Amino acid sequence: MANLSSGFLSQPQAAAPDEGTLSKPRRTLAATGINHALHDGYTDLIYVLLPVWQAEFALSYGLLAVMRGLYSGAMAGLQIPVGRLAERIDGKILLALGTLLAALGYVLAGLSGGVVGLGLALLVSGAGSSTQHPLASAAVSRAYGKAARGPLGIYNFSGDLGKAALPALTAMLLVVMSWRHALLLVALMGLLVALCLALLMPAVGKGFAQKSAVTAQGTHAGRGGFSWLLAIGILDSAVRMGFLTFLPFLLRDKGASLPTSGVALAMVFIGGAAGKFTCGWLGERIGTIRTVLLTEGGTAALILAVLVLPLIPAIIVLPLLGVMLNGTSSVLYGTVPELTSPHRTERAFALFYTGTIGSGAIAPVFYGLLGDALGPTLATAATAVTALAICPLALLLASHLSDGRRA
Incomplete structure (x- = not known):
């Protein structure tokens, strides 16, 4: 797990950030902030859809919770592998591909004909969202270096904006269209954000392992x-x-x-x-x-x-x-x-x-x-x-x- 330093907030002191990333820190923050809002919105709009899916597929509360858990489980379980993959592939590319995959999952959810298809679609979307937290926080950290604490706060807050906006928007869409069509529109937002990441976000660079020498003293502290x-x-x-x-x-x-x-x-x-x-x-x-x-x-x-x-x-x-x-x-x-x-x-x-x-x-x-x-x-x-x-x-x-x- 030592290679996970590419994915978390304390990494800026581990190595010098790329010059290309440092030249456009605000673009990095804006791109990752929009991406964070989208992914957190994707995660929490499921709560709005649970009653709809219960009526559509006659699901018990247990199965509804499984639907919710499939998304969160895929997102949680793949964060560590994504951090390791970022040591070989530029984080910007992984973020764009992850956002694209998350959007594709909602396309598949909108096209699903049953509970099995819906569950698989949520797995796909959750897998795409697994890239967001470790790689985006690392990108902001590397862009701002030792001055990253404030920008990271802005990045974290942007996720809550998505949580507030996207579930409410989805609920309003459900008044004028079916939940399937609403999800296709939600997926379109993800495709646009993925395109913006690919075209406008500065390169992050590959992850790096911590190279500074440290003693074993204090290893068991705390x-x-x-x-x-x-x-x-x-x-x-x-x-x-x-x-x-x-x-x-x-x-x-x-x-x-x-x-x-x-x-x-x-x-x-x-x-x-x-x-x-x-x-x-x-x-x-x-x-x-x-x-x-x-x-x-x-x-x-x-x-x-x-x-x-x-x-x-x-x-x-x-x-x-x-x-x-x-x-x-x-x-x-x-x-x-x-x-x-x-x-x-x-x-x-x-x-x-x-x-x-x-x-x-x-x-x-x-x-x-x-x-x-x-x-x-x-x-x-x-x-x-x-x-x-x-x-x-x-x-x-x-x-x-x-x-x-x-x-």
Whole structure:
């Protein structure tokens, strides 16, 4: 896994970026930002389509969760191989091909005649999206070098814009056309973005392995702490993906139309974007542990509020719930380097990405089966219980953090 340094944010200090990339850093940031918005939108518009697919194919909640998990599973499982492939092929080429493949997957989904074809199409699209996080973050890092922290924040935020815009747009398209035609239009957006990447994005260059000599001292530093951090990240991702899987159905049962559900999802994702900034700032001031306890406790309380409130009040609290759902992840991500030795940071990020995204693929299946057995309301309540279960893990993590981050 040592070769994974091509794919993660801490790589700029490992080697000098290409001059060709440095000459056009803003183009790199713009291209990767648009690409990030598209791929995150592709990932989350599936939530809008779950009720439609349930009616079309008579799917159980468990099978619906499998459909969602196929996309996330392919995206999570292929990130490490993509990072290794980037050592042989220019990252720009892989990003364009990945975006093209993701768009092709939605073309196939729109043409699918049954649940098997739909599942295979989502696998294809998820495989295309596996290129996005490791390669685009690496491209921005290499373009800006030591000044990459701010641009990387812009890049990360662009994904939340896609999460807010594309599901809402898809929901509106479903009012005037079939879901199959809507997916073909969504796929066309991907084809255009892939073309823009190929024509306008500066070359990234092949990945590189870290060459600086480091001693073995500190190799085991923070290992226990990182294990608790990863466990929290996995459960946090499970809560987020499990709740979002059931949200369209909860809103439907409260009387929401498809456009209303799309707007409601957009409100969650807008809140999530705000949460990444707010909770990162909050973590610096009150500490990692207090922030995690606040966000997870708030998540549990607001999920239960959505369950019991009527439609309009439930929609009103969704942006704040989005802040809580996404807030923990921003704090956890920034804590990864503190709990690992400098020469193992890339490996730690690789494991953290794979663990959390993999959890996002598997958890909806678990909660979906629970929904089949107990109903969507109780299954959603189980996500709130999972959020509360994170709190004792956060207390166990506290002993591994420096005093300034523990408070």
